[in-house]
Amino acid sequence: MDISNRKHLRFLGLPLNSLACKCVALVVIALVLRAVLLPRLYELGGLFEQSKFLVAPNVSLLSDSESLMEKSKFLEVPQIIWGLNNQKIAFARACLTARMLKRKLLMPSLSASLFYKEVDLLQPISFDKVFQFGSFNSRCSEFVQLGHYSEISNQSDVVELQKGLGRRWTVEKDFEQLVQFSKQPYDQYEIVKVVGKNPFLWHDHWPAKDYARVFECLVFVEQISKEADKVVSKIRDVGREARQQMGLSQPVPYVAVHMRIEKDWMIHCKKLEQRLNISEICSSKEEIMDRVRNIIGLKIPMVIYLAVADSLLEDNSILNGWNEGLLPCEKKKLGVVEIYKKHPYLIQSAIDYLVCLRSDIFVGNSFSTFSSLVVLDRTQKMIETGDANMCGVDTHWPSFAYNLAGESNGPRAWVTNLSDSSLQSISYGSNHISCSLTSRL
Template sequence: MALSGCYLLGFQGKDRGDRIGGGARHGIERERFLRVPQIIWGLNNQKIALARAALTARYLNRSLLMPTLSASLSHNSSSPAQTIPFDAVFSLDSFNSRCSGFVRIAREADVPDGAPAVEVIKGSGRRWTAARDLEHLEECRRQDHEVLEILGKNPFLWPDHWAVREYVTIFQCLELTSSIISDVEYVASRLELASSSRNPSYVAVHMRIERDWMIHCRNTEKRALEKEGKKLSICSSKEEIIDRVRRIESLKRPALVYLAVADVLLEEGESSLLRGWGEDLVPVEKKKLGVLDRYARHPYLIQAAIDYEICRRATVFVGNSFSTFSSLVVLQRTLDAPHSCESSFAYNLVTDKGSARPWLADLSKASLSEISYESLEVSCAVTPAP
């Protein structure tokens, strides 16, 4: 039986009063743990959920038990998501080294045999406000049982209490495993070989034209117009993306353009993406670049992680400001080059000259939602299109 409040369900074994290194770093006498539900959806939704779970563990003075991620996009009862452990994607040792003194991710084997546990369910619905959720966390914070397990919703759906800079701390502790980095380096080397000798760099464009995205963005635009009278700029066709990228005046040409797209979700074949770019922009996707086999050996989550790194490293990145993937790429690029308004752009937002708008992430925001998922926030001061 699970309870909605933080109440003990049952004891097993004896209480441990000895000091453990990880627990001592958190300012407590022994290490205590937080266990969370499986983390699902796309790569950056999972990174946000992971960070939210880690920040919750920190708030509760607990170590986060290594969560299970989802290798596939499927996440319904008829076709549950394929699971993948955290340390198959990210280095656990690197995380704990980088985040030492801030928060720790522990293995299930770190939990003492017979440790007492309590199960809780987060509330939901309109009545479960952020303030009420914080009160609930404060109640859980007072519990001293070694394992606290939160049941129910994926942490991405939990109420958010953390500022952007706190998320940044967690994101900077995430390092891909060496095997994934090896594939990233291979793809990067192929891009270098394909680049022009006059411009040995590349532009990365995160093209959100997959069928699931187009349905989502059109429905969102329609609801905003009908219910709030707002005209949102979310959807962009392939032709609009190409035109707005071409109009970016600061692009050094000729330029190689890497098209980051979830190929399996496309309505049309890959070849259609390569047409219409003109002579001075040379588009490539995975097949043309000769790296399709490298991607094919991995599940969707790791394929997305490789693309994320390739987009992060690009000389110029162009994405959709309403996309979580694009938003977190720009967040990371802002950390790498905090004062550059000429290296990242949002093609769904247009300047008065018809080009994609320059884009930096505002790290001072009080909430990650203001600059990431379903946000039209860009901080570079430019004149928008009328």
Template sequence: MNILQDLKHLKHISLPTRPVICKCLIIVIGLIVLRAIVSPFLAINSSEKSFYESATLDLFPGVRKDKFVEVPQIIWGLNNQKIAFARACLTAKYLNRSLLMPSLSASLFYKEVDLLQPITFDKVFDFNKFNARCHGFARLARYSEVSNHTEPFILQKGSGRRWTVERDLDQLQQSRLGVVDGSEVIHITGKHPFLWPDHWPVKDYARIFECLALAPEVETEVVKVISKIREAGRKARHEAAISHNKNKMDGLTDLPVQYIAVHMRIEKDWMIHCKKWEQRSNLNEICSSKGEIIHKVSQITDLRRPVVVYLAVADGLLEDDSVTSGWRVGMIAYEKKKLGVTTIYDRQPYLIKSAIDFERSYISWGRQAHAVRMLACRPMHTMSLEMMAAHSDG
């Protein structure tokens, strides 16, 4: 009788626990099944990973992807083209539209527009990186994304003195409404973007510039130039070790090779332009001579000498070829020919040559007064303006 009572007691204890055990088993089985489903995705390669990451980003709101802005070909020098591109991006952003990938200009002609050689944006800059970095702020689109369901709306940019900044902004405001906004594509004609009235804060330009990265093919050429600069730095260090007390140089030879790249704005076309600019603005701090540039570079602290100074300059536009002379002791100046990289540059159009130089130029002189122009001179990586010297791994 006692045994039967004990069994009944056990039965009453076990009954409430069965649902708990079942629930636990179901959870365990569910986790095993979920792991089996998810595990293939955890082993995807980098290209597949970027696809899934971009798909995740698209879940968040941003610039409209079914409305577009098309702009005229962007022209002139690299700095001006970067500013014009940023202005076009910010205009499209204001209209809450994607900017159709613009044509840049591979050649440098100021008046002979018919001689300009168009080059697509993605031949110079990385299209995907731009959209990833600027996600939610601005967006580039390819022409293949346009469905052509509606005729483009032609937006003619005004010109002349009567076309004020206020009138231009009013035109953009009207383009955000009604029939114009219903068009799939707004095609802006007239002046090219660099000459458009400027409505946007400097910080927005900075954001666009930070989204720019060189196309992989151009970056490959940059790496080749950098390897030559490092090689020159190692050679200079070795020669210094021989000519000085070797024991004093032992610690230096173990340190990473240090170099500094300077974009010298002393070409003929720039000097003519900046002199006129100084006269119009009644300023005398826009142009810089070679001597001023040498003095300012020599004032940079924390440079372990000897140091290679790579001069990024348009050799063909110089008034003389003495840019490598006159530098201070311990500062060894190299230009393209002396460095042995002319073949790298010669096979590239003007715009690519400039992009290679700007990516490695940590200082840009002559002096430039406009804040946006200063931002455009910044290299397209994330180092701050104060980091004038470039450190490598040797």
């Protein structure tokens, strides 16, 4: 076909070189491109939208208060050892360390047994077998969080933090070390692993109210709470029986006495008295009985529950010598020995802790960590009730220290001073206690 005839070629009935033909051709090309490319663009767009959630799934779900845990960085601590309340203090100290480093605390291993000197004999127990993991994170969501090891993305992304040892390692040096590990390059690691002694022995950098905040988040698992319910019910049964026999109209309350007269305690307290040059730490059975009976305002009859470590007790006469109207009982008399025996030491201690915590009146030793944390817990409950007066048996949750003389040779009224700058008095005991309003937050 020669050039002269090309002008006669037509497309869709239109001359090829006409303006209308060119417009139609452009429309066809646009439709083809749309059919081919648009699905791919939609696919890419979908991936882009998904990437908003795939890049950092935790960030979009975190509130401002949880920003300290962004990028899921963690603190790992050694197994926590010793008695229940030393372990609670160690755990709180580890939490506060993690908070300072802006990390989650990896759920630690506790110790079910008390053989703290023979590390190879320690019986480990998971934190969530003693305390409620979910409840802790819910209650402490604005303060500190626990993490599972399954949350770690890179097990090898670890830097070790060696806690200082010896007399030259001061509180100031320890704090400087923590500040250093909160900055580059250490803050880039996914895991900071503490290498050193049990956290209970770490230096203390936080006020009592911060520890109290952590303790508020600790809730025993339901099994332990139910076991404590059984023991409390048996104690109440003693009171109900006395009420019926005496024809009383009011329920008979109970006093929980943390009676520290076991052989290990007597050795410890005597050494402590010598070292601190204090004569108000050790108490004999007779002194404890005398102080309890002299509590001002104590109503008779009253059930006396004696919380004592039976396996370490050498005196089998703790139920003898109490005044008429004071009804002493302990595990054997209550018939609850089997409840305790089926559990390891740590759980036994947790059951007794709850029995003491729920008592109408608590009497303990101000140099005992167990007693100190029971009183701290009761002090927090007392503050929640809004009592104007924190002294005496007529208040809610009253507590006393039998190793310190109070009014009329009774035990000294005791609440925790939550304005203390450290947990020193609770961790190691003190003879400077009161029930004044200065103990409020």
